[in-house]
Amino acid sequence: MKLMRVTDPEEVLKIINTQFGPLKETVICLDKAGGYCLSTELKAPENIPDFNRSTVDGYAVIAKETFGSSEGIPAIFDNIGEVLMGQPAPSILPGQCCLVHTGGMLPQESDAVIMIEDTEVNGTMVQCFKQVAPGENVIHRGEDLKQGDRALKQGHLLRAPEIGLLASLGITEVEVYRRPRVGFFSTGDELVNYNQPNLNPGQIRDSNAPALLHLARQAGSEPRYGGILPDKFTIFLEKSLAMLDQVDLLVFSGGSSVGTRDFTARTIQELGQPGLLVEGISIQPGKPTLLANCDGKPVLGLPGHPVSALNIFKIFGNAIIERLSGHKGSLFTPTIEATLNRNIASRSGRTDYVRVKLENSKEGLTALPVFGRSGVLRTLAEADGLLIIPAEEEGLNAGETVKIIPWE
Amino acid sequence: MKLMRVTDPEEVLKIINTQFGPLKETVICLDKAGGYCLSTELKAPENIPDFNRSTVDGYAVIAKETFGSSEGIPAIFDNIGEVLMGQPAPSILPGQCCLVHTGGMLPQESDAVIMIEDTEVNGTMVQCFKQVAPGENVIHRGEDLKQGDRALKQGHLLRAPEIGLLASLGITEVEVYRRPRVGFFSTGDELVNYNQPNLNPGQIRDSNAPALLHLARQAGSEPRYGGILPDKFTIFLEKSLAMLDQVDLLVFSGGSSVGTRDFTARTIQELGQPGLLVEGISIQPGKPTLLANCDGKPVLGLPGHPVSALNIFKIFGNAIIERLSGHKGSLFTPTIEATLNRNIASRSGRTDYVRVKLENSKEGLTALPVFGRSGVLRTLAEADGLLIIPAEEEGLNAGETVKIIPWE
Numbered sequence A, B: 001m002k003l004m005r006v007t008d009p010e011e012v013l014k015i016i017n018t019q020f021g022p023l024k025e026t027v028i029c030l031d032k033a034g035g036y037c038l039s040t041e042l043k044a045p046e047n048i049p050d051f052n053r054s055t056v057d058g059y060a061v062i063a064k065e066t067f068g069s070s071e072g073i074p075a076i077f078d079n080i081g082e083v084l085m086g087q088p089a090p091s092i093l094p095g096q097c098c099l100v101h102t103g104g105m106l107p108q109e110s111d112a113v114i115m116i117e118d119t120e121v122n123g124t125m126v127q128c129f130k131q132v133a134p135g136e137n138v139i140h141r142g143e144d145l146k147q148g149d150r151a152l153k154q155g156h157l158l159r160a161p162e163i164g165l166l167a168s169l170g171i172t173e174v175e176v177y178r179r180p181r182v183g184f185f186s187t188g189d190e191l192v193n194y195n196q197p198n199l200n201p202g203q204i205r206d207s208n209a210p211a212l213l214h215l216a217r218q219a220g221s222e223p224r225y226g227g228i229l230p231d232k233f234t235i236f237l238e239k240s241l242a243m244l245d246q247v248d249l250l251v252f253s254g255g256s257s258v259g260t261r262d263f264t265a266r267t268i269q270e271l272g273q274p275g276l277l278v279e280g281i282s283i284q285p286g287k288p289t290l291l292a293n294c295d296g297k298p299v300l301g302l303p304g305h306p307v308s309a310l311n312i313f314k315i316f317g318n319a320i321i322e323r324l325s326g327h328k329g330s331l332f333t334p335t336i337e338a339t340l341n342r343n344i345a346s347r348s349g350r351t352d353y354v355r356v357k358l359e360n361s362k363e364g365l366t367a368l369p370v371f372g373r374s375g376v377l378r379t380l381a382e383a384d385g386l387l388i389i390p391a392e393e394e395g396l397n398a399g400e401t402v403k404i405i406p407w408e
Helices: A009-019 A160-168 A208-218 A233-246 A258-271 A306-325 B009-019 B160-168 B208-218 B233-246 B258-271 B306-324
Strands: A025-029 A058-061 A075-082 A096-100 A112-115 A119-122 A125-128 A150-152 A173-177 A181-187 A222-229 A249-253 A274-278 A290-294 A297-301 A336-340 A351-361 A364-369 A385-389 A401-406 B025-029 B058-061 B075-082 B096-100 B112-115 B119-122 B125-128 B150-152 B173-177 B181-187 B222-229 B249-253 B274-278 B290-294 B297-301 B336-340 B351-361 B364-369 B385-389 B401-406
Touching (some): A009 A274, A009 A306, A058 A075, A150 A160, A160 B208, A181 A233, A181 A258, A208 A249, A233 A258, A249 A306, A258 A274, A258 A297, A297 A306, A336 A351, B058 B075, B058 B125, B181 B208, B181 B233, B181 B258, B208 B222, B208 B249, B208 B306, B222 B233, B249 B258, B249 B306, B258 B290, B258 B297
Parallel strands (some): A181 A222, A249 A297, A336 A364, B075 B096, B181 B222, B181 B249, B336 B364
Antiparallel strands (some): A058 A096, A058 A112, A119 A125, A290 A297, A336 A401, A351 A385, A385 A401, B025 B173, B058 B096, B058 B112, B385 B401
């Protein structure tokens, strides 16, 4: 029997980043742009803000006229009125002040705002008990962004703050990298569609398809389901080629037997050049994973067991989607710290992804491994996250502090 | 001037959980159910799997007939053929075996599978060099789930593994808690819609609306934008009441001045009973936050500065959406560990949310605070996450290991 050539998980991620790149640019409305990455640098077309604004409720003054004022010797100003929100500010002369609200425009002559709590008002006379420095309580014109400055760099992921920043500049459309369309096929003659009410002996419902489509949607891609492929090479190849033409990433799932696996590998080799890059990954569960580059498009063959298939797609499928979407690739994975409740053995030389459940106790958060075969999906439904045991470790001991990657 | 009564952030989260509860149930197709929470317990209508399956490629045998076999003295079986995937298995008699693939059905008489690599085949004669125990390499009928067992409990969040598990049971529709509709109003006479190309002096584009709508969508809710409300009490109240009738959570944003804030508070008090629960939160930035219960519906008044508004919605808006969606409320927040690159001062008695940028260096991940006023949205666009300094701390020192909550 041929031994499977396995690749380290870190190496697989490197292969993904070197073999594939961001998809073509597209223009999208700002209100739909969340989750996309900019394909060009964006410059500020104007100053933000475009006028000097107060950061407090108070009186706009000429700062030097407050110098020396104190509780005992207040400076006195003549209040000429109020800056209305959204309106140009009136002019002030020396000795005058003007009521201004937070966010309001400062009179052109004014360079500071004295907070309302440091004043006392008597008719139009405002006593000011504190000195303010020039610029105090003011956001200056262009302080957030100066006209012509880089607002966001190429590749920047558009989250809520970026959308707000672009909206404040009046930008309503942005050039972004297109997000991938992902085609899914299920394989294996034992599979039937999950909406089939009654099964014949030996049949299994295709549970991977709806689960994987959800993961693909979560990752920001647009999934397409091609159905269950029969174990007939010509049909298998024809359907795969047609789908690959329509999508940016092709995924095969199901079919845990060596036969189906070989069959999928053989098909992938026919889909384009250079073909298979990875024939197996040194992780558990999920070793029998295939990754290919078929004429520039990534093709992923997931392992057959459902727990393995979902874990592998979550890690490597998401990495491919991020790469195609133009993400710079986050170097940091958020984790949850917990105390391991029992010893776990691990074979050195392969990375173990242990399903764990988290429980809160008086001593803090506890991580409880959920054991069970990778064919038993219930074990992943019970788990809150994955505990990674690196290849060089031989196991972990009860009481150790561990870091859990949440399964969301 | 009236002092603001402030509430601790932890207390605000408790108020959210005690004052509000999950929305009404609804039925949804399984392929759209990702992100919803089950409103009822789900029992398995059948066994998963519904037949004994092989976990390897090998020969189905009667285990006791292999006892005592070894490299030197192999047990010998007569191979009656192959179990076809998706087909019922043939029967075997004592002394017989049957080729079975991973996932294939076992013959009724067989109770174990011997791996193909432990056999040698000669025509229809299979030599078996190892003994197997009963049950070895077999997933038993009902091993994943037994008919009538609880498959998932009430409130369980439907992620990919749960969708797969339900699909494997042939469940195509599920009863879930409805996800909230969230209404947004912007307030402040200085605001104009963000698609307005040219601004008059004193005007500011409403950058919060598109950013908040994105956050609401990310949190799994359905946002509705009601536009910019004028500072006219009767119109403000009328529009708010009409929107509140249509949504499950009402959010006011913008208007950083004390006047606008009082105005919003006065409106909220008229929307329903018991009215305002929180008039301020002891966090920085984001202190002037309002939270009310208006006849059972949550109403949130966000602080005016954009950075504060987005942070507050991310923390407390999301908590309300989760509560209404029936999430049990995760007790664990994933974080990223990094080394702080400089000292940060913090006033004791309030919780500080410091924006930080993460950088990878030879020494590992470094957290660099991004300083700047909470009116400057660019500072949040530059940040990868938030560093929380608890109320009881007076600051952090350079070189300390800190935990960063990612801003996604």
